[in-house]
Amino acid sequence: MAETEEDTLSLTIWGVRGSIPAPGRATVRYGGETTCFEVRAGPHTLVIDCGSGARACGRALARRGIDQLDILFTHTHMDHICGLPFFCLAYDPTVEVNLWGGHLPEGSTFEEIVERMMSPPIFPVATSALNNTYFRRFHGGDPITLGCGLTVSSTRLNHPGNCCGYRIDWRGSSIAIITDHEHGNPKMDAAVAAFVAGVDVMIYDAMYLDTEYPRFVGWGHSTPTHALALAAKAGVTMPVIFHHDPDRTDDALDALRADLVRQMPTAEVARERMTITLRNGERIDAPEAAFAAPA
Numbered sequence: 695m696a697e698t699e700e701d702t703l704s705l706t707i708w709g710v711r712g713s714i715p716a717p718g719r720a721t722v723r724y725g726g727e728t729t730c731f732e733v734r735a736g737p738h739t740l741v742i743d744c745g746s747g748a749r750a751c752g753r754a755l756a757r758r759g760i761d762q763l764d765i766l767f768t769h770t771h772m773d774h775i776c777g778l779p780f781f782c783l784a785y786d787p788t789v790e791v792n793l794w795g796g797h798l799p800e801g802s803t804f805e806e807i808v809e810r811m812m813s814p815p816i817f818p819v820a821t822s823a824l825n826n827t828y829f830r831r832f833h834g835g836d837p838i839t840l841g842c843g844l845t846v847s848s849t850r851l852n853h854p855g856n857c858c859g860y861r862i863d864w865r866g867s868s869i870a871i872i873t874d875h876e877h878g879n880p881k882m883d884a885a886v887a888a889f890v891a892g893v894d895v896m897i898y899d900a901m902y903l904d905t906e907y908p909r910f911v912g913w914g915h916s917t918p919t920h921a922l923a924l925a926a927k928a929g930v931t932m933p934v935i936f937h938h939d940p941d942r943t944d945d946a947l948d949a950l951r952a953d954l955v956r957q958m959p960t961a962e963v964a965r966e967r968m969t970i971t972l973r974n975g976e977r978i979d980a981p982e983a984a985f986a987a988p989a
């Protein structure tokens with residue numbers, strides 16, 4: 695991975711799956727970990743979600759050596775928080791970690807929800823073991839000024855138990871994270887389209903194929919067809935299909951990718967450890983590198 699420069703914006707995907715990790719021979723190429731993104735905007739580093747991919751992400755950040763980190767959570771379903779107890783920097787007293795949660799189910803706080811997960815006998819280590827790590831609240835839909843000084847936009851998404859999408863703009867480049875989200879609510883669809891308008895890279899929850907979706911209406915996920923339609927409507931350069939069903943094999947994702955690229959040559963399918971680097975809104979990493987075997 696190239697060093698991030700002052701004027702570049704990069705996204706590294708540490709987990710691509712929805713629902714549950716899916717390791718095994720059929721998922722080696724696209725990866726089996728659940729949601730975790732690392733975003734670097736010039737000198738700022740932030741993480742979005744701590745699914746199972748957060749374990750490797752934390753180790754990579756520790757190797758790089760940082761003393762401050764903001765982690766934004768989209769929501770508190772297990773596939774987006776299960777890696778937090780295994781995120782090494784949250785226990786490291788030399789690293790200040792801010793955990794940001796907003797737009798949660800009525801009457802609950804992010805801290806209480808994480809405490810429920812990290813409590814014996816469900817999990818042996820309680821949140822009191824976290825070190826130099828702080829729970830921060832924000833109002834979903836509002837901009838958030840992070841501990842690192844960067845301001846990130848947020849929007850409310852259509853998902854059971856609520857969810858937040860994020861948009862990071864940096865020196866003429868932009869990335870939006872739209873997961874987990876179901877299309878079909880006209881008011882929210884319009885708000886999401888406005889939120890991602892003109893963005894260079896859009897991660898989008900396309901867990902179900904068109905043929906599968908009718909069985910899962912109301913489950914809170916969308917389709918590749920809607921990803922491309924939204925990209926066309928909102929002027930998104932590069933939609934990236936994300937939140938792969940745990941049963942979606944590498945071969946099935948290859949076929950999906952071929953179909954998407956035929957319709958929109960800049961479309962991509964999220965792959966574990968893929969890094970997309972932008973400068974002035976242009977992709978400057980070699981796209982082939984994104985499809986090399988994971989390290």
Ligand SMILES: [Zn+2]
Nearest residue numbers: 712713773874
């Ligand atoms: Zn999910």
Ligand SMILES: [Zn+2]
Nearest residue numbers: 769771853874
């Ligand atoms: Zn979810």
